Amino acid sequence: MSGFVESLRLENAAGWDGCVKHRYVDELLAGTISDEVMGRYLVQDHRFIDAFVTLVGAAVASADQFESRLRLGRFLGMVCSDENDYFIRSFAALGIGDERHDIPDAAPTAGFKALMKEAAATRSYAAIMAVLNVAEGLYLDWAQRLDGPMPENFIHSEWIVLHDNPFFVDFVTFLKGELDRVGPAEAEVARDFFRRAVDLELAFFDAAYEGDA
C-alpha cells in the first residue's frame, strides 16, 4: 500500500517496530507481565489518557467535515466511558489507591502531554491526525500480534481487546484515511509530529521497566 501515512510509517520503521515488538508487548500478550510493571504502566497511561481526551476534543473542533466530527465524537465517548472504567477497575484489582496521584509523571509521560498540547494548540487537523495515527495505529499493530490464547487476567485481556476489536480497527482505518487526505498539504508539520510521537511511544514502554519512573 502506498500513501502518505505509509511513507511516514516507513520513515519511522525502526521506532515503530521497536514498540510493536517491545518486551512490554511480549509479556502482556503472554500474560507474564508483572503486576509491578503493569501497574506502573497504567498509572502513567491514565495521565496520558487525560491529555489524549483533550487532543481528540481538539480534533473534533478542527475537523473539516461533519462526518469526521461524528466519528471522532463517538470514539471520544468510548475512551471517556469504557476505557476509563478499565483503568479504575484495574487500579482496584492491583491495590493501587489514591497514592497514585502523588507519583510524578515519568519523562515520556510529560513529553507526550506536551506534544499533545502542542498539536492541539496548532489547531491544525493534520498535526493532530499525525499524533493520533501513531497513538492508535501502533496500539492496533501490537494488539494484533496475539497468536496464542488470550491471557486469563482481565487486566491483560481487556487491555488487548480494547486495542483489537472491530470498532477500533475501523477507527484506525478512518484515521489513516484522514491523514492521507489532509497530511500532504502540511507534510512537514505532520512528519515532525509523527516522528516525535513514535519516539515518545518507545520511551513510554521503556519507562515501565525503569524502577524509579
Ligand SMILES: Cc1ncc(C[n+]2csc(CCO)c2C)c(N)n1
Ligand atoms: C502511551 C500511549 N500511547 C497510545 C495509547 C493508545 N490509546 C490511547 S487512547 C486509545 C483509545 C482506545 O483504546 C488508545 C488506543 C496509549 N494507551 N498509551
